Amino acid sequence: MSEMSSLSHEYVSSSEFSRSLNAAVLLVKKHFTRGQPRTEDAELRGALERLRGTLSALIQRLDESAEGQADASIPEDVFERIVEDHRGSVPHFEQDLRHVLEVLERGEAIQRSELEFLDALCGAADASASATFRKLWRR
Amino acid sequence: MASLLEELFHDLGRRATEIAEELRKCASSVPSEVEAYRAQMESRASRASALTATILGDPDLNAPLFAQNFYRDFRDIARLVQALEHLPLLVLRRFDPRDLVMTRLLARICSETGYPFTPPICSSLSSQYFWTMPDMDLIFVPSLEPDRLLGLPDIYHELGHVLLFREERRFKIPILAEIERHFDRLRRDAVHANWPPESLDELEGYRYQWRASWWLEFGADLVATYLAGPSFGWCNIRTSTCLGGELHVGNESHPADDARATAIAMMLDKINATQESADIRQRWSELVQLSGETRPHRFELAYPEELLSALCDCVFDCCNQLGLRQWAVADATEKTIGAELDRAWTEFRQRPESFVGYEQQVLKRLV
Numbered sequence: 479m480s481e482m483s484s485l486s487h488e489y490v491s492s493s494e495f496s497r498s499l500n501a502a503v504l505l506v507k508k509h510f511t512r513g514q515p516r517t518e519d520a521e522l523r524g525a526l527e528r529l530r531g532t533l534s535a536l537i538q539r540l541d542e543s544a545e546g547q548a549d550a551s552i553p554e555d556v557f558e559r560i561v562e563d564h565r566g567s568v569p570h571f572e573q574d575l576r577h578v579l580e581v582l583e584r585g586e587a588i589q590r591s592e593l594e595f596l597d598a599l600c601g602a603a604d605a606s607a608s609a610t611f612r613k614l615w616r617r
Numbered sequence: 618m619a620s621l622l623e624e625l626f627h628d629l630g631r632r633a634t635e636i637a638e639e640l641r642k643c644a645s646s647v648p649s650e651v652e653a654y655r656a657q658m659e660s661r662a663s664r665a666s667a668l669t670a671t672i673l674g675d676p677d678l679n680a681p682l683f684a685q686n687f688y689r690d691f692r693d694i695a696r697l698v699q700a701l702e703h704l705p706l707l708v709l710r711r712f713d714p715r716d717l718v719m720t721r722l723l724a725r726i727c728s729e730t731g732y733p734f735t736p737p738i739c740s741s742l743s744s745q746y747f748w749t750m751p752d753m754d755l756i757f758v759p760s761l762e763p764d765r766l767l768g769l770p771d772i773y774h775e776l777g778h779v780l781l782f783r784e785e786r787r788f789k790i791p792i793l794a795e796i797e798r799h800f801d802r803l804r805r806d807a808v809h810a811n812w813p814p815e816s817l818d819e820l821e822g823y824r825y826q827w828r829a830s831w832w833l834e835f836g837a838d839l840v841a842t843y844l845a846g847p848s849f850g851w852c853n854i855r856t857s858t859c860l861g862g863e864l865h866v867g868n869e870s871h872p873a874d875d876a877r878a879t880a881i882a883m884m885l886d887k888i889n890a891t892q893e894s895a896d897i898r899q900r901w902s903e904l905v906q907l908s909g910e911t912r913p914h915r916f917e918l919a920y921p922e923e924l925l926s927a928l929c930d931c932v933f934d935c936c937n938q939l940g941l942r943q944w945a946v947a948d949a950t951e952k953t954i955g956a957e958l959d960r961a962w963t964e965f966r967q968r969p970e971s972f973v974g975y976e977q978q979v980l981k982r983l984v
Contacts, residue, residue, distance in 0.1 A: 481870035482748035482757075483837070484780045484830045490752040490782065507937050511682060524911040545801040548794035550786060554829035597685060604689045611696050615703070 483612065489610040491553040496603035502528040503596045510588045525583055529596065533579040536560070536599075540572050556606045563602055622680050625691050630669035633698050636706055637662035643709040650716050650724070652710070654738050654754065658705040664699070681880035708740040715741045715763040718984045722763075722954060723756065724771060724846050729953045730844045732776065734783055739772070741831035748859060749775040751782035764977050767960040769954075770845045772850035777840030780792045780939075781833055788935050790870055792832050795927040800824040803918070823919045831872045832928070835880050842884040844942030848958040850881050851966070854900055864910050867919065875912070876907065876920035883929040886945050957983060 502525035509522050535551045540561075564571040578592050619627070625925035640659035647655050672690060677683045708716070735754065743757035747768075750757075756775045762768050781788050800820065807817055841849045857864065857874040867873040878901045885894035907925035936943065944955055957979055965972045 480743075480745040481868075482745050483751070483775060484870045485831045486748075486750045487753075487778060487782050487833055491694065491785070493693060496689070498823070500686055500689045500693070504683060505689075507683060507686070508677065523888065526672040545797065548790055548797055550789040551791055555823065558825070558829075600689060604692060607696070608692060615699075 485614050487611060488555060489607060489614060492556055492585065492593060492603065492607035492610055494553075495553050495556055496600065496607045499532060499598045499603050503526070503593070503600050506596070507593055510593070530579060530582050531598070533575050533582070537572065537575050537579065538575065540568065540575070555604070555610060556603050559602045559606045560599065563598075618891065622675065622684065622691065622934070623677055624688055624782060625688075625695075626669050626673045626678075629698060630666055630673065632702070633662050633666035633669060633694070636698060636702050639706055640701075643706075643712075645839055647712050650720060651712060651738060653735075654705075655709055658701060658709070658753075662698070662701050665698055669694060673845065674845030690745055699752070700753065701764060704753055704755055705720055705738075708738065708742065708755065708832065710828045712717060714762070714952055718763045719756075719758060719772075722769070722983065723776070726772065726776065726844075729942065729955060730776075730903075731940050732780070733939055733941075734779070735984050737776070737779055746856075747775050749778040749904075751779045754779065756851045763888055764980065767965060768852060769983060770849040770958055772840065773841035773845040773849055774837045776844070782834050784935065785939065786940065788836055788932070789832070791931045791935070792836065793799070793926060794884060795931060796824065796832065799921055799924040799927070800827070803921070820918065821916070826867070826869070826872075826919075827924075830870045831867070833888060834871050834899060835877065835925070835928055836932055838877050838930055839882055839884050840936060840941075842881050843888060843933060843936045844941060845955050846888065846946075846959060847890050847897060847956070847960045850878075850885055850893065850897040851962045853878060853881055854904060858904065864905060864908055865912050865916055871921065872917070875901075876925065879920070879922065880925045880929060883926055884933065887929055887933055888945070890944070890946060893946075929965070932939060954983065 496525060505522060505525040506529065509519070519599075531551065535549050539552060539557055561568065574595055578595055581588060581592055637659050640662055643655050644652065661711060672678065672687060675687075678687055692735070716739060719741060720736075723739045724736040726732070727734075737754040738758045739758060741758050741760045741763055744758050745757070746759060747762075748757050755781075758768075758773065764908065781841065800823070802819060807820055812820075832960050838849075838853070853874075853924050857878070862868075862872045862874070867876070869896075878898075882901075883893045885891070887895065919957065950956065959981060961972075961976065964975050968975075
């Protein structure tokens with residue numbers, strides 16, 4: 479009944495999203511910086527799938543012409559933060575999203591700039607979880 | 618010399634280990650009903666400690682390319698460790714007879730309603746009215762609530778929060794679909810009517826509030842009404858008056874009380890408590906009149922009745938799918954806690970001056 483209940487629910491959603499995204503990016507980074515083949519490792523395949531799913535969901539949410547955005551995979555505060563981070567350059571950001579998604583889908587080698595792009599998404603998710611957590615403790 | 622990340626993880630690992638140790642010590646003092654919960658929290662603290670040790674042993678820890686990712690891992694584990702210390706450890710170290718009473722009542726409510734998960738633990742250490750930490754199965758209530766009946770229906774609302782968290786996809790996907798359908802339609806109409814950009818922004822602001830947090834509060838209210846019936850409706854009037862605020866004004870986390878009262882009445886109608894629903898609506902109208910407050914401009918835009926009705930249908934369907942036991946008027950004759958609360962509210966409304974004696978007798982029987 480107090481705002482703590484919805485805040486704590488929002489925190490857990492953002493935090494689980496952030497943790498899972500960060501783990502996927504870290505794994506992908508480790509593999510690609512070592513030049514290891516990408517298809518042999520089940521854990522890596524899972525991480526790539528996770529990233530593809532997140533990028534697709536983001537592209538779908540950003541598409542203002544699409545109605546009925548019932549996607550529940552990206553917490554609202556994380557999505558709002560990502561949009562806020564790219565206010566004024568959303569079309570360019572969407573283009574980058576599509577590019578990185580294509581790289582992942584085609585199985586091409588991931589470049590440093592693409593890893594940095596994925597890292598920035600992790601940063602937004604972590605910042606969002608962290609901000610909600612701080613609200614919980616009134617600091 | 619150690620790197621900053623190594624220092625951070627060493628400190629974090631020590632804290633996690635200490636919390637696990639303190640939780641282990643609580644084993645000798647907590648009641649048997651709470652032991653499984655204590656062990657589960659100890660295990661979470663131990664896993665946090667083990668994860669910290671694993672990361673400290675990672676040869677890539679100090680590689681610049683991975684530093685930010687490890688720092689994010691650190692922050693994630695640090696938040697868990699802080700939450701474990703501030704919530705379960707605090708609760709378990711100070712677990713008292715009142716907490717046990719509430720935990721037992723909650724376990725009975727879970728059993729009576731067919732709640733499909735392990736019942737949460739309840740603590741009367743709250744300074745924030747009733748609230749829940751859903752991933753830690755913890756419900757907090759104010760310190761004297763274990764001695765009262767009239768506020769107890771609010772515990773069904775908190776149970777609703779845990780349910781919405783544990784079954785998030787089941788509830789959230791259809792609810793989001795309804796929210797989008799309604800706000801897409803409202804937007805089309807608004808564009809067609811040449812609304813100015815600031816009014817369209819206002820509309821989008823409401824859509825965001827619904828998606829971000831209002832669905833949770835409405836959802837928890839509707840689950841509570843489905844399970845507890847009219848007593849939750851009466852309790853909502855009491856809570857709305859006691860917690861302050863304006864009846865028609867929502868905020869970032871909570872929709873307006875008036876819209877919540879409307880949604881609760883819709884669920885009461887849906888579970889065939891139509892007479893009670895009408896009585897509660899009548900009482901709510903009296904409250905609105907008493908307050909002298911009126912619905913602000915565009916209240917209906919923020920809380921479309923059609924959306925409230927669709928939300929009510931979604932929650933009703935999800936509760937049915939989960940096999941939760943719907944409150945029924947016939948239940949009022951049973952000896953369940955839900956029935957006791959229903960009778961308590963009836964008694965209070967008929968004889969408020971002598972209610973304290975009645976309440977004490979019922980509480981004695983219940984605990």
